[in-house]
Amino acid sequence: MDTDVAALTTVFTEFYYWITVALMFLIHVGFCMYEVGASRRRNHMHTLMKNSMLIPLVTVTWFFFGWWIYWAFAGGPGITGPLGHPDPAVAAAYTPWGESMGPRLDDRISGVFWAAFLLFAWTAASIVSGAVIERIRHFAFWIFAVLIGSVTWSIDAAWGWHFNGWMVELLGYHDAYASGVIHGIAGGTALGVLVVLGPRLGKFAADGTPRDIVPHNTWLVCIGLFLIYTGFWGFYVACNVPLATTAYIDGQLTGATQTATTIYLTPTTLGAITVNFLMSLAGGMLVGYMVSKGDAFWTYSGGLAGIITASAGNDLYHPIQAMIIAGIGTFLMYKIHYWVERRFKVDDAVGAVAVHGYAGVIGLVLAGFVLWGHPSSPYEGFAAINPLGQLVGAVIMFGVLGFLPAWIIAKILHSQGLLRIPREIEVLGLDFLSNKEAEAARADVVAGVRSESAGA
Secondary structure, eight states, rough: EEEEEEEEHHHHHHHHHHHHHHHHHHHHHHHHHHHHHHHGGGGGGHHHHHEEEEEEEEHIIIIIIIIIHHOOOOOTTTTOOOOSSSSSSHHTTTTTTTTGGGGGGGOHHEEEEEEEHHHHOOOOOOHHHTTTTTOHHHHHHHHHHHHHIIIIHHHHHHHHSTTTOOEEEIIIOOOOOOOIIIIIHHHHHHHHHHHOOOOOTTOOOSSSSOOOOOSHHHHHHHHHHHHHHHHHHHHHHEEEEEETTTTTTTOSSSSSSEEEEEESOOOOOOHHHHHHHHHHHHHHHHHHHHTTSSSSHHHHHHHHHHHHHHHHTTOOOOOHHHHHHHHHHHHHHHHHHHHHHHHHHOOOTSSHHIIIIIIIHHHHHHHHTTTTTSOOSTTTTOOOHHHHHHHHIIIIIIIIIIIIHHHHHHHHHHHHOOOBHHHHHHHHHHGGGGGGHHHHHHHHHHHHHHHHHHHH
């Protein structure tokens, strides 16, 4: 009987994660539609290929070193543990040549669990993609995609989204559905690139007043956001372990349990997170509609921001708390977006820094107060959830691992002329970069720009 139950549990878990991967694919269908709809006609193919090609690039790099980083960096290294997993067998299993990375019938879980985390990595990179449309070089963006998808996100997941992560142990960091671990770091990365990349041509008037560059196709943008909502169901489900017992978590959970758990191995139910997901979506959409005075783009973006704000604690919130927290995060991210745009001339083309980054940080900070004193982990001796730990965690996610590495690499690329498309090409349209029929038109534009500069 025990053997039969164990076999059924394994097969169920395998199928569970496989379904989450299929659902999360819709996030990337949604991102492609969203970004193409937001860009102007002359930039459609450039926008589409920029976002599409992160999939193979992040997949290959995630296989070779991203997955290993997640398992190797939980202790810092050097904060609560050395580099590498404390169990040598586990450490060896997650190297690219390890046994668990190949087709083994006796290991049904590692492959689908790897794939679920890979889809998280794609999501982090896609968030950055939207913010920088219509002016970044493909090559430069793909460097940032690999940076966040297979390096910095892998580190922050090891630190704050691993059951043995040092941030969970020492800070009491809690981020059940990745307000900061994915969305905060992606928003910070996007902001680091945007500060160096600069705004699109024509975004700001001569006196610095921002102009509204409206989406080419609002319908496509909104349908893309609905697909992202749909894929987000898979995202939420993949953040759980479907069935855990004391044997599965090595006996360190107080009392016997057979339930779904969060990524931290704390008990939860899929019913609880379903209600909270829907309530946070509702809170975000309602506030997005009100604060933007019925603007479709910000209404649907508000729904996404609401989910992201509440995600840090949606395993523990009451549904009404989830709705209110979502509304607060949506209101604040909208106001901060336009303040930053006016004050610092940052051109975030699709509001990605706001919807993901600002909302994610707000969600982490609010969770610290609302869940103050609640256990962050089933493991004895780990710090409880607290405001300071969440605030420090937010700074690490958004600033230390998000903004700073991206800003440094953007500076290096900019100094070599590798970051931004030339001005004359941006005027003509980025799709003409690979169109031989546009060579004559491009030469005319270049000559016109040079003549204009000489006359000035």
